[in-house]
Amino acid sequence: MAANKPQAGAAREQSSAPVTTMKAIVQHRYGPPDVLTLGETGIPAIGDDDVLIRVHAAGVSYPDGVITRGIPYILRLFAGLRRPRQGIRGSKVAGTVTKTGAGVTDLRPGDEVFGWCGQPGAARGGGGFAEYARCPRTMVARKPATITFAQAAALPVSGVTALQAVRDWAGVRPGQQVLVNGASGGVGSFAVQIAKALGAEVTGVCGTGHTDLVRSLGAGTVIDYTREDFTRGTRRYDVILDFPHLATHSLAGLRRALTPKEPSSPPPTPATGGSGALAASSQLAWQHHSCPTACSPRRWPRTRPIWAPSPTSSHQPSSHR
Numbered sequence: 001m002a003a004n005k006p007q008a009g010a011a012r013e014q015s016s017a018p019v020t021t022m023k024a025i026v027q028h029r030y031g032p033p034d035v036l037t038l039g040e041t042g043i044p045a046i047g048d049d050d051v052l053i054r055v056h057a058a059g060v061s062y063p064d065g066v067i068t069r070g071i072p073y074i075l076r077l078f079a080g081l082r083r084p085r086q087g088i089r090g091s092k093v094a095g096t097v098t099k100t101g102a103g104v105t106d107l108r109p110g111d112e113v114f115g116w117c118g119q120p121g122a123a124r125g126g127g128g129f130a131e132y133a134r135c136p137r138t139m140v141a142r143k144p145a146t147i148t149f150a151q152a153a154a155l156p157v158s159g160v161t162a163l164q165a166v167r168d169w170a171g172v173r174p175g176q177q178v179l180v181n182g183a184s185g186g187v188g189s190f191a192v193q194i195a196k197a198l199g200a201e202v203t204g205v206c207g208t209g210h211t212d213l214v215r216s217l218g219a220g221t222v223i224d225y226t227r228e229d230f231t232r233g234t235r236r237y238d239v240i241l242d243f244p245h246l247a248t249h250s251l252a253g254l255r256r257a258l259t260p261k262e263p264s265s266p267p268p269t270p271a272t273g274g275s276g277a278l279a280a281s282s283q284l285a286w287q288h289h290s291c292p293t294a295c296s297p298r299r300w301p302r303t304r305p306i307w308a309p310s311p312t313s314s315h316q317p318s319s320h321r
């Protein structure tokens with residue numbers, strides 16, 4: 001959803017009356033996508049550590065669909081029993097800062113930013129499908145001038161998931177063999193590009209129709225999962241990024257496809273060390289569909305959410321699923 005020049009809001013800003021309401025896609029009950037309707041609502045108030053941004057583009061992601069429908073029902077326990085407490089979906093936005101909280105000193109009105117919007121705290125995103133959105137300062141970053149608002153709005157969830165998995169948790173280093181299972185997907189397509197940019201030799205696994213796409217993203221080798229099972233081949237990988245929700249391979253199979261650990265390898269340091277912490281050890285970056293985790297073979301019993309803040313990731317949203 002992109003509107004690089006939002007007309008309605010711009011016109012209203014030219015009038016002298018203070019603008020207190022905005023247009024938004026609102027939701028008053030759970031149900032199929034047509035419960036989302038265009039409406040008028042108040043512009044969100046911001047706290048000391050928030051920024052208010054004029055939304056130029058908003059990304060749609062998996063949680064938007066889930067909360068719109070309110071299924072599985074158990075999620076209503078925290079999202080709202082009869083209707084969602086946050087009546088505006090959308091948590092990935094890009095736009096222009098219009099107001100800053102008293103505690104925000106490094107951004108000012110006019111700055112172009114992108115990131116995650118909603119109440120501070122995990123699982124409380126929303127409010128992006130609107131003219132204005134409140135974002136905690138810690139959840140936004142400056143938008144690079146080289147990308148559009150629409151491109152920036154696509155990054156905050158899937159792009160950051162991939163960044164944390166590949167860079168922070170797997171600690172991918174130049175020359176490593178990295179396999180991304182699900183390489184044509186929302187997270188996998190970013191993971192291929194990030195691993196490649198970190199200097200790894202990337203193998204992407206995807207369906208027949210996406211092999212050219214995955215190759216164009218930087219994968220040196222592409223495996224079509226309908227024809228080949230990478231866990232049964234002879235090739236070994238230093239890092240495997242996998243999505244257990246696909247349930248295509250057993251842990252034992254994935255482990256078999258990892259490069260055997262050298263007996264002289266130093267034991268891995270605590271996972272919070274990020275890049276280099278798992279150096280010299282084969283690694284498995286394992287993502288779970290609702291609580292992504294990354295771990296090394298030596299730490300399988302001690303998996304951790306990859307959305308937890310990492311000391312190597314100081315500039316991006318860190319806990320937004």
Ligand SMILES: NC(=O)c1ccc[n+]([C@@H]2O[C@H](COP(=O)([O-])OP(=O)(O)OC[C@H]3O[C@@H](n4cnc5c(N)ncnc54)[C@H](OP(=O)(O)O)[C@@H]3O)[C@@H](O)[C@H]2O)c1
Nearest residue numbers: 157158161182183184185186187206207210225245248289
């Ligand atoms: N997207 C996000 O922002 C986000 C954020 C956090 C966590 N997650 C979680 O991460 C996981 C992946 O999400 P996603 O959005 O990247 O999913 P997605 O866009 O639906 O992509 C799924 C990928 O899996 C591939 N695939 C399907 N069947 C396969 C098989 N039998 N063997 C190997 N690969 C197969 C697909 O390949 P083809 O299409 O080429 O067949 C595609 O590359 C999900 O569990 C999701 O909940 C997603």
